[in-house]
Amino acid sequence: MRDTGAVADRPILLLLSGPNLNLLGTREPSVYGTATLEDHVSTARTAAAAHGLNLEHFQSNTEGALVEAVQAARGRCAAIVVNAGALTHYSWALHDALAAFEGVKVELHLSNTQAREPWRHQSVIAPVVHGSVQGFGGHGYVLAVEGAAHALAARQ
Numbered sequence: 728m729r730d731t732g733a734v735a736d737r738p739i740l741l742l743l744s745g746p747n748l749n750l751l752g753t754r755e756p757s758v759y760g761t762a763t764l765e766d767h768v769s770t771a772r773t774a775a776a777a778h779g780l781n782l783e784h785f786q787s788n789t790e791g792a793l794v795e796a797v798q799a800a801r802g803r804c805a806a807i808v809v810n811a812g813a814l815t816h817y818s819w820a821l822h823d824a825l826a827a828f829e830g831v832k833v834e835l836h837l838s839n840t841q842a843r844e845p846w847r848h849q850s851v852i853a854p855v856v857h858g859s860v861q862g863f864g865g866h867g868y869v870l871a872v873e874g875a876a877h878a879l880a881a882r883q
């Protein structure tokens with residue numbers, strides 16, 4: 728089994744990655760950079776550990792699988808950081824699943840979606856998250872984890 732650096736009994740931060748993010752590294756590098764998803768997960772895991780959180784990651788190209796991952800996080804995970812890819816812009820099913828998750832939720836994008844095509848300007852998940860991080864490339868994974876940790880601390 729891969730060593731994830733997880734420490735027993737720490738709160739879990741679930742990092743969710745949506746469609747096509749498995750292609751990072753080779754997918755439109757001028758927009759998304761050359762780091763792979765694995766690189767970003769490693770960055771997020773280090774940031775989570777620094778805040779006393781264990782990180783779990785799940786990537787899927789399928790809407791239903793992501794909805795099920797959010798449902799399975801209920802009562803088990805303290806926070807979700809989600810880069811939903813294109814589902815961000817139209818998945819009301821993901822909106823509803825996130826609305827039903829009681830923990831902290833942070834929306835994340837590598838690119839600045841507001842500076843891109845008009846259809847990317849709407850996020851249907853934005854109304855049900857605590858906050859959003861976008862436009863900072865891979866550093867956004869650090870910022871999103873920090874935002875989630877900050878919101879969790881504010882709840883205690």
Ligand code: DQA
Nearest residue numbers: 810812813836837838840847
């Ligand atoms: C993205 C932005 C989305 O519009 C796009 O569909 C993606 C990636 C980002 O990280 O910048 O797949 O979520």
